[in-house]
Amino acid sequence: MNGKFIATKLHSIENGILGVEKNPEIQEKLIPFGYTPERMGEGKGLLNKVTHLMTTQVEERSDQLIATGELGKFRISAYADYMVTLKVVRVAFVGQPELLQRFNATGKRNKSLSGWLRDARIFYTNLLNNPEVLMVMAGFGYSAEKLEQELQNVNTVENLHSQQLSEKSGAQQATIERDRAFDELAKWYSSFRAIARIALYHQPQLLEALGIANKR
Numbered sequence: 001m002n003g004k005f006i007a008t009k010l011h012s013i014e015n016g017i018l019g020v021e022k023n024p025e026i027q028e029k030l031i032p033f034g035y036t037p038e039r040m041g042e043g044k045g046l047l048n049k050v051t052h053l054m055t056t057q058v059e060e061r062s063d064q065l066i067a068t069g070e071l072g073k074f075r076i077s078a079y080a081d082y083m084v085t086l087k088v089v090r091v092a093f094v095g096q097p098e099l100l101q102r103f104n105a106t107g108k109r110n111k112s113l114s115g116w117l118r119d120a121r122i123f124y125t126n127l128l129n130n131p132e133v134l135m136v137m138a139g140f141g142y143s144a145e146k147l148e149q150e151l152q153n154v155n156t157v158e159n160l161h162s163q164q165l166s167e168k169s170g171a172q173q174a175t176i177e178r179d180r181a182f183d184e185l186a187k188w189y190s191s192f193r194a195i196a197r198i199a200l201y202h203q204p205q206l207l208e209a210l211g212i213a214n215k216r
């Protein structure tokens with residue numbers, strides 16, 4: 001459900017419920033139709049619940065966007081480093097296909113994030129676990145520390161991805177809870193509005209005070 005739509009409807013509902021709360025004359029007209037202060041309190045409780053859940057949903061959505069942005073930036077940087085190192089490895093070990101195969105340095109790169117994370121981890125781990133390979137890479141400006149840092153960057157991308165998925169799940173759940181609560185409030189208000197039109201039929205100015213159109 002669209003957040004702007006809910007916000008617009010919520011404003012109208014708030015005017016109606018709080019309008020009754022502020023006007024004793026309207027309260028008196030509604031009581032014979034079952035809309036006692038207690039029943040109006042139920043509506044206000046539903047209104048407050050939706051308002052709270054709207055705030056929560058916005059916060060969760062904001063956290064998701066922040067996590068997605070951080071993941072995107074770090075992924076671009078880590079992937080760029082990986083591609084440069086991959087090209088250096090292909091030059092350093094040209095003519096040694098079995099070694100390049102062990103490093104997972106042959107063929108096209110995986111486009112998916114999960115595929116790249118798997119390939120990159122194999123790549124760096126196998127480089128770091130071979131002392132002779134490290135000696136060759138040192139001749140191309142790659143120390144073990146540099147390779148370890150790039151592997152750590154890959155792990156950071158994976159951690160940020162997990163965080164982003166968690167934030168996405170939280171935002172989705174918050175949206176579901178907000179929409180469910182709004183549907184409950186909208187149902188309550190629909191009945192209230194219909195009764196208000198009946199109770200205040202002869203006093204349209206009171207309906208207007210609640211922001212409810214007088215349908216004759």
